[in-house]
Amino acid sequence: MIYQTSPLAIGLFFAFVAFVLGLSFYLARRTTSSEGYYAAGGNIHWFTNGIAFAGDYLSAASFLGICGMIATAGYDGWMYAIGYLAGWMVALFLVAEPMKRLGKYTFTDALDSKFNSKGIQLMAAISTLVVSVFYLIPQMVGAGVLVKPLLGMPHWVGVCIVGVVVTLIVATAGMASTTYVQFFKGALLLIVSTVVVVSLLTRGLSTEPKGLDGQEHHKFHSLTATLAADGSLEAEGYVAAAGWKDSEFGQAGFVKLSKDGVETIWHVQEGAAGTYTLEETLFVTTTANGEKLYNGSQKEEGKFFPVGHLKEIKINGQQVAQTGALGPLAFLSAVKDSTVVLWGKKYVVEGANKYEIFYQKPTPGARVLRPGLKFKVDNATGTEKFNFISLMIALFCGTAALPHILIRYYTVPSQAAARKSTIVAIAAIGFFYLLTLFLGIGAMTNGVINLTDNNMSAPLLALSFGVVLFAVISSLAFATVLGTVSGLIVAASGAVAHDLMDNFLGLKMTDAGKVKAGKIAAVVVGLIAIYLGIVFEGMNVSFLVGWAFAVAASANLPAILMLLFWKKTTAQGVAASILVGLVSALGLILISPDMWVRYGLLPGDAPVQFNSPAAISIPLSVIALVVVSLMTQKDAVTADATETAGA
Amino acid sequence: MGHGPAVKLGKDNAAGYKTKLGIGMFIVYTLVYFGFVVINATKPSLMQEIVFGQTLAVVYGLGLLFFALVLAVIYNQLCTNAEARLNK
Numbered sequence: 250m251i252y253q254t255s256p257l258a259i260g261l262f263f264a265f266v267a268f269v270l271g272l273s274f275y276l277a278r279r280t281t282s283s284e285g286y287y288a289a290g291g292n293i294h295w296f297t298n299g300i301a302f303a304g305d306y307l308s309a310a311s312f313l314g315i316c317g318m319i320a321t322a323g324y325d326g327w328m329y330a331i332g333y334l335a336g337w338m339v340a341l342f343l344v345a346e347p348m349k350r351l352g353k354y355t356f357t358d359a360l361d362s363k364f365n366s367k368g369i370q371l372m373a374a375i376s377t378l379v380v381s382v383f384y385l386i387p388q389m390v391g392a393g394v395l396v397k398p399l400l401g402m403p404h405w406v407g408v409c410i411v412g413v414v415v416t417l418i419v420a421t422a423g424m425a426s427t428t429y430v431q432f433f434k435g436a437l438l439l440i441v442s443t444v445v446v447v448s449l450l451t452r453g454l455s456t457e458p459k460g461l462d463g464q465e466h467h468k469f470h471s472l473t474a475t476l477a478a479d480g481s482l483e484a485e486g487y488v489a490a491a492g493w494k495d496s497e498f499g500q501a502g503f504v505k506l507s508k509d510g511v512e513t514i515w516h517v518q519e520g521a522a523g524t525y526t527l528e529e530t531l532f533v534t535t536t537a538n539g540e541k542l543y544n545g546s547q548k549e550e551g552k553f554f555p556v557g558h559l560k561e562i563k564i565n566g567q568q569v570a571q572t573g574a575l576g577p578l579a580f581l582s583a584v585k586d587s588t589v590v591l592w593g594k595k596y597v598v599e600g601a602n603k604y605e606i607f608y609q610k611p612t613p614g615a616r617v618l619r620p621g622l623k624f625k626v627d628n629a630t631g632t633e634k635f636n637f638i639s640l641m642i643a644l645f646c647g648t649a650a651l652p653h654i655l656i657r658y659y660t661v662p663s664q665a666a667a668r669k670s671t672i673v674a675i676a677a678i679g680f681f682y683l684l685t686l687f688l689g690i691g692a693m694t695n696g697v698i699n700l701t702d703n704n705m706s707a708p709l710l711a712l713s714f715g716v717v718l719f720a721v722i723s724s725l726a727f728a729t730v731l732g733t734v735s736g737l738i739v740a741a742s743g744a745v746a747h748d749l750m751d752n753f754l755g756l757k758m759t760d761a762g763k764v765k766a767g768k769i770a771a772v773v774v775g776l777i778a779i780y781l782g783i784v785f786e787g788m789n790v791s792f793l794v795g796w797a798f799a800v801a802a803s804a805n806l807p808a809i810l811m812l813l814f815w816k817k818t819t820a821q822g823v824a825a826s827i828l829v830g831l832v833s834a835l836g837l838i839l840i841s842p843d844m845w846v847r848y849g850l851l852p853g854d855a856p857v858q859f860n861s862p863a864a865i866s867i868p869l870s871v872i873a874l875v876v877v878s879l880m881t882q883k884d885a886v887t888a889d890a891t892e893t894a895g896a
Numbered sequence: 897m898g899h900g901p902a903v904k905l906g907k908d909n910a911a912g913y914k915t916k917l918g919i920g921m922f923i924v925y926t927l928v929y930f931g932f933v934v935i936n937a938t939k940p941s942l943m944q945e946i947v948f949g950q951t952l953a954v955v956y957g958l959g960l961l962f963f964a965l966v967l968a969v970i971y972n973q974l975c976t977n978a979e980a981r982l983n984k
Contacts, residue, residue: 331932331957335929337964338926342922342971347915585951615944620953638934645929669972672969679961682961
């Protein structure tokens with residue numbers, strides 16, 4: 250096992266849970282009106298709201314996912330951060346103040362402010378629910394992922410703990426408690442991440458990193474093997490029989506060696522005549538009965554080592570074994586001039602056993618600090634380039650269309666406060682994303698990466714500085730999930746109770762009834778979130794978040810922007826735009842290569858050859874709005890005339 | 897439930913100015929952002945060129961983060977000035 254359960258992390262987590270629950274019950278006494286429940290009475294200070302924005306936005310995907318992606322894929326992981334931050338400029342310049350001016354509790358209010366249309370109320374509520382659920386799944390899955398190694402409990406227990414706590418938070422005091430939970434979590438995340446980065450820069454770089462708490466970093470062995478006349482391979486007592494080259498392993502570039510009854514797998518590189526260089530690998534074996542072995546042993550035996558180191562370091566052209574303390578730019582320069590050992594992955598099937606083999610790939614640092622290790626941009630086909638551009642469009646357009654972000658504009662007292670809180674969010678989130686570059690590269694070079702779960706890279710980097718920092722950052726990781734999930738549940742419960750029950754179905758409830766309906770909806774959505782978090786165990790967190798951004802950008806953003814900036818927009822146009830954006834984005838995702846793999850089919854057989862639908866679904870949504878609005882101009886004029894005559 | 901904000905908002909005579917300013921700044925940032933995306937998609941090797949001691953990718957990425965903050969602060973200042981001037 251790479252890391253042990255930390256009593257300190259458990260203690261801090263439960264202390265934080267107790268604190269937020271106490272805060273919620275305290276604030277609940279002040280939440281008696283629907284304004285209080287859905288919009289925290291509109292009285293939150295803009296600075297508090299701005300940090301709460303950051304707390305809401307820096308979800309499990311941002312904190313754990315991006316750091317993990319940078320740790321294993323370098324700059325490509327950071328491109329997610331650049332896209333996520335750029336999306337806030339759309340929110341600031343185009344959406345923040347109008348949303349505040351037009352809306353009341355949910356973003357449906359803003360869309361429907363000019364029309365009072367059942368179509369908009371229904372479509373926007375459905376869109377809110379779909380996007381919120383897509384965003385909820387990875388958060389709940391993330392909770393399970395965290396709880397497994399840290400609390401030593403099964404995945405479903407983690408999901409249930411987070412689900413129950415968050416549902417209690419939301420169902421007691423709604424947006425007020427959600428705001429303060431997000432504020433504390435956002436502020437603490439910024440402070441603790443800064444501490445880790447400063448510690449990292451102070452430590453500097455070394456070819457023999459410190460590794461996890463007190464444990465020495467495993468030194469990966471290299472052997473020189475010679476080929477015998479009969480085709481067998483021999484190296485320092487290890488022997489591979491003749492025919493190894495034609496085996497499943499040999500075909501994939503590996504050789505399985507045996508010594509003292511212990512089997513190991515080595516990456517083979519051909520050298521001068523008859524000699525081979527063999528590099529030690531890490532491998533996970535899945536046996537016929539489904540049992541998983543890590544480097545041939547049970548996980549608890551600790552033979553599956555954490556990885557991540559520099560092969561050589563160059564400072565000002567001089568090769569050194571370690572650097573001393575470095576400034577931020579000097580740190581990046583040193584990595585750029587050095588050689589980083591990244592890890593490739595291949596699958597080999599031998600008989601009933603399946604092997605997942607991780608092998609060393611020494612890579613120039615400058616290559617790590619430019620795109621192309623994850624995204625196919627070098628010598629890419631048109632479709633691959635399209636897929637990359639489409640993803641960057643989704644990240645850019647998705648933020649300003651996320652329902653749980655949009656509802657935060659209703660918690661402040663004025664348009665200027667909405668604008669200022671967005672700027673605070675940009676500063677806080679931008680600073681955090683700057684830190685993620687160092688956290689990710691730090692994990693990449695400090696021997697802390699767990700290759701079977703790179704989501705844990707940031708907490709494990711903290712563990713290399715001692716268990717206290719690890720405990721703090723782990724409990725914050727839980728808080729990250731708590732903060733984001735609570736915001737999503739408020740958005741989803743608002744869509745059910747306010748948009749669907751009150752507006753669309755016209756169940757004219759009393760003010761107390763509206764709050765009660767919101768709380769019941771929060772409990773129901775919370776239970777659904779718990780269920781989905783358990784069902785989707787093992788699914789890639791970033792993959793699901795990418796869906797949420799693409800769907801939000803396609804279904805919501807065209808409607809919001811066209812309503813604000815095109816006078817001919819009609820209610821039917823807005824409803825059609827949401828419907829077309831939602832259906833086309835979801836449809837394209839369901840027939841994408843990534844989904845084809847999940848159906849057990851070959852990705853090459855998928856009807857479309859890209860995974861990110863935004864570059865198609867956003868224009869389709871805009872076209873639907875324009876065409877339907879132009880076709881329904883007469884209806885809009887007639888409705889206006891009738892309204893005027895009636896008045 | 898009726899529409900409109902949950903809290904009473906005063907009349908904002910600066911709204912038109914702020915909308916135009918927001919659109920202008922949005923266009924500027926969008927061009928810079930998509931410049932980044934287009935270079936990555938069409939000539940990724942350019943991103944490995946060294947500029948100010950770092951790869952162009954790092955300089956451009958950091959530039960996008962800082963540029964966002966600078967534009968946001970300028971936008972806020974201009975909006976605040978306009979509100980003070982037009983909402984007397």
